[in-house]
Amino acid sequence: MMPGMKKHAKYHALAMRWTSFRGAKATDVLNGLVTNDVSTLAVGASQLAAALSPKGKLVCDMYIVRLAEDALLTGVVESVGDAWQGLVRKYVNPRLCTVADESPLYHTFGLFGDESERVAQKLREDALPLVALTPLPGAASAQLLLARVDANDDVLAGLARTGVTAAAGEDWQVARIEAGLPLIGVDMDESTIPQEANLDALGAISFTKGCYTGQETVARIHFRGHVNRHLRGLTSETLLVRGQVVVDATGKPVGDVRSSTLSPTRGPIAIAMVRREVSLGDLVQVEGPSGSIPATVHALPFPSGPLHQA
Numbered sequence: 001m002m003p004g005m006k007k008h009a010k011y012h013a014l015a016m017r018w019t020s021f022r023g024a025k026a027t028d029v030l031n032g033l034v035t036n037d038v039s040t041l042a043v044g045a046s047q048l049a050a051a052l053s054p055k056g057k058l059v060c061d062m063y064i065v066r067l068a069e070d071a072l073l074t075g076v077v078e079s080v081g082d083a084w085q086g087l088v089r090k091y092v093n094p095r096l097c098t099v100a101d102e103s104p105l106y107h108t109f110g111l112f113g114d115e116s117e118r119v120a121q122k123l124r125e126d127a128l129p130l131v132a133l134t135p136l137p138g139a140a141s142a143q144l145l146l147a148r149v150d151a152n153d154d155v156l157a158g159l160a161r162t163g164v165t166a167a168a169g170e171d172w173q174v175a176r177i178e179a180g181l182p183l184i185g186v187d188m189d190e191s192t193i194p195q196e197a198n199l200d201a202l203g204a205i206s207f208t209k210g211c212y213t214g215q216e217t218v219a220r221i222h223f224r225g226h227v228n229r230h231l232r233g234l235t236s237e238t239l240l241v242r243g244q245v246v247v248d249a250t251g252k253p254v255g256d257v258r259s260s261t262l263s264p265t266r267g268p269i270a271i272a273m274v275r276r277e278v279s280l281g282d283l284v285q286v287e288g289p290s291g292s293i294p295a296t297v298h299a300l301p302f303p304s305g306p307l308h309q310a
Helices: 026-031 078-091 116-125 149-161 169-178 215-224
Strands: 010-014 016-022 046-052 058-068 071-077 098-101 106-112 130-135 142-148 229-236 245-247 253-263 267-275 283-288 291-298
Touching: 010 169, 016 026, 016 078, 016 106, 026 071, 046 215, 058 078, 058 130, 071 078, 106 116, 106 149, 106 169, 116 130, 116 142, 116 149, 142 149, 169 253, 169 267, 229 253, 229 283, 253 283
Parallel strands: none
Antiparallel strands: 010 106, 016 071, 016 098, 046 058, 058 071, 106 142, 130 142, 229 267, 229 291, 245 253, 245 283, 253 267, 283 291
16 A cells, blocks of 8 residues: 555454453452452453463463453453453352353454544444444454444444455554564463463553462562563564574574564564563564565564555
C-alpha cells in the first residue's frame, strides 16, 4: 500500500475458552487464582491477568470480564483451556462459587487497524449487544470484542456498517507481534515466569493485592531481584524463523526466536526470548540454515507507527 492511503480496520475471530465464576464469593475466589486484582473491575470492564503454578510459572494468561457484581468471565486461548479449567477444579471450592464453561455462549473477535478506535466508538454509540469491548494491552490500536452468540449477527452487521472487513489469520499475527502481545504456547510456556513475558509491563500483575497461587516468586523478583531473560523485538532484513538461535557479538547464544512475521510497515519482525545482558539497540546475529542474519533488538511493543497496514 502506498504511503498516505487509508487503512481500514479489520476483525479476526479468535478461538477462546470462556469460564464463568458466579456467586457472592466469586471475586474473592478468582483473586486467589490470578495475578491481577479482580476486585478493581467495574461491571462491563475487563483486564489482563495470568494464572500460575505454585512455583510461579505460567499456566496461562487470560482476559477477565466482570458481567455483574457477582459474575465474572475468564477467557483463555483454546489451547490452554483444559489447563486453566484443571487448575480451577483443583483449587476452587464449589461451595464458594459456581464455575461453568460458557464458551458456547460467546463469540470473540480481535479488532485492529488504524481505524479500530473510531470503529470501537461507533459500536458503543450504536449500543450493540456486546459483552465487552476493550483495548488490547500493548497495542496502539486494537480492541477485543466479546459478543453473545444470539447477538453475533447484530455485531457483525454493525462492523460491516462501519466498513470493517474480515481478516486472515496472518493479519492478526502481524498485529499481535507488532503490539508485542505474547502468545501462550509460542512466546511463553509453562517454564516462563510472568515478568519474562513482560506481563507486568502489560498491566497483568498487581503487586498490592492479597495472596494468590505463585505470588511468592513474582513478588520476590519484583521487589528484590530481576529475571535473567525478557521477550524482546527483533528487526532484520530477512524473515526469521521460530526456533532460530540468537547470538551476541562474541558468538555466545543469548536467546531464541519465538514468533516471526512480515510487517507491511516494518519489514521482517520477530519476538524473541533474549538474555537481559543484551541491551536495546544491540546488533545480534540470528543463526539460519544459510548463515547468520543480522538483527536489531527492540523493546516491545515495536517503535511507533501504524499497528497494521493492509
